[in-house]
Amino acid sequence: MKKLKLTLALVLSMGTLLTACSGGDKAAEGGKEAPTELVISTWGFAEDQLKKNLYEPFEKQYNVKIVTEIGNNTDRLNKIRQGSSKVDILYLSDYYALQAAEEGLLEKIDRKNIPNIDKLYDIAKAPTGEDYGPAHTVAQFGLAVNSDDVKTPVESWSDLWKAEFKNKIALPNITITTGPMMMDFAAKVGGGQDMDTEAAFKAIKEINPGVVKYYSKSADLVNMFAQGEIVAAPIQDTFFGSLKEALPSAQYITPKEGAYALMNTVNIVKGSKNKELAEKFINWHLSQEVQEANAKDRIDSPTNKEVKLTAEEAEGLTYGADVVENLKILDLNQVNKQMSGWIDRWNREIE
Known part of the structure; x- marks a missing residue:
């Protein structure tokens, strides 16, 4: 009997000890489990709105602590390449996401765990292939003009080559996201087909003497318009709102050949220990509620087809099937x- 009592005492003591030890994984208040840290690599704009619409509701729903790493596409992708980051979720433009996928830096997603993908426009479902993440937003690359200073209507990419725009235009630098789009429309102006290198360089050499600047930053483009240095330039519609604020006479134009699609993707980094949670986050970001909130706050144009916006809310956004489904895709x-050949030749022959 004494042995039985001693054995029971030992069992109870061990149970108490195990309970106490397991308490180390819980937050101090209320015995709640400590939140899982989810590291997200992103651009860093509109942080307050994203916290309100995306991060904080997800943290509350899934007991997560979101940590962000901020930077541009190139710098953040290089950190992943170097293995100097603990990132779980990686936001990149489609061009950089394809590089990451080809280099084996991304996890293959399980689409069954991200059912909101089925609610997206077709171009947004698998911009870098079925194994990888969707596009959470889409923008368009078209033309901007200062309507006060432009004499004749601008309707086509080729209008930039008109004599009246000499020394009054800017073009994107070959190295930025929209550089390849410039190569494509320049190839057509030069009499070639899609991204024909010889035709593109022929056309760019013709226009080159009249280009004020090959811009790398949207802020530079806005400043050149505002200061009257240029009157026309290709522009991503995401930045047109800033241009309109600085220059009320600015006008956005979709060229008759069509505007180009720019898609930002969301993926999971290879080796993430939080793959299942990351898939829940991607699904959350693609939901109608989050996409609609971000659109109304003018953070992102939605890729979820179920998002409903008024004409006023949709102004300046890439919105609606009639717009999205007619965008050109490189x-x-x-x-x-x-790309590497283009850049080498660009450095020798253009800048």
Whole structure:
């Protein structure tokens, strides 16, 4: 009997000890489990709105602590390449996401765990292939003009080559996201087909003497318009709102050949210990509620087809099937193959 009592005492003591030890994984208040840290690599704009619409509701729902790493596409992708980051979720433009996928830096997603993908526009479902993440937003690359200073209507990419725009235009630098789009429309102006290198460089050499600047930052483009240095330039519609604020006479134009699609993707980094949670986060970001809130706050144009906006809310956004489904999409695999050669030639012959 004494042995039985001693054995029971030992069992109870061990149970108490185990309970106490397991308490180390719980937050101090109320015995709640400590939140799981989820590291997100992103651009860093509109942080307050994203916290309100995206991060904080997800943290509350899934007991998560979100930590962000901020930077541009190139710098953040290089950190992943170097293995100097603990990132779980990686936001990149489609061009950089394709590089990451080809280099084996991304996890293959399980689409069954991200059912909101089925609610997206077709171009947003698999911009870098079925194994990888969707596009959470889409923008368009078209033209901007100062309507007060432009004499004749601008309707086509080729209008930039008109004599009246000499020394009054800016073009994107070859190295930025929209550089390959410039190569594509320049190739057409030069009499070639899609991204024809010879035709593109022929056309760019013709226009080059009249280009004020090959811009790398949207802020530079806005400043050049505002200061009267330029009157026309290709522009991503995401930045047109800033231009309109600085220059009320600015006008956005979709060229008759069509505007180009720019998509930002969300993926999971290879080796993430939080893959299942990361898939829940991606699904959360694609939900109608989050996408609609971000659109109304003018953070992102939605890719979820179920988002409903008024005409006023949709102004300045890439919104609606009639717009999204008519955007031109570059062959990113072809861009990747040609890019280094383009840059080398650009440095020798253009700048």
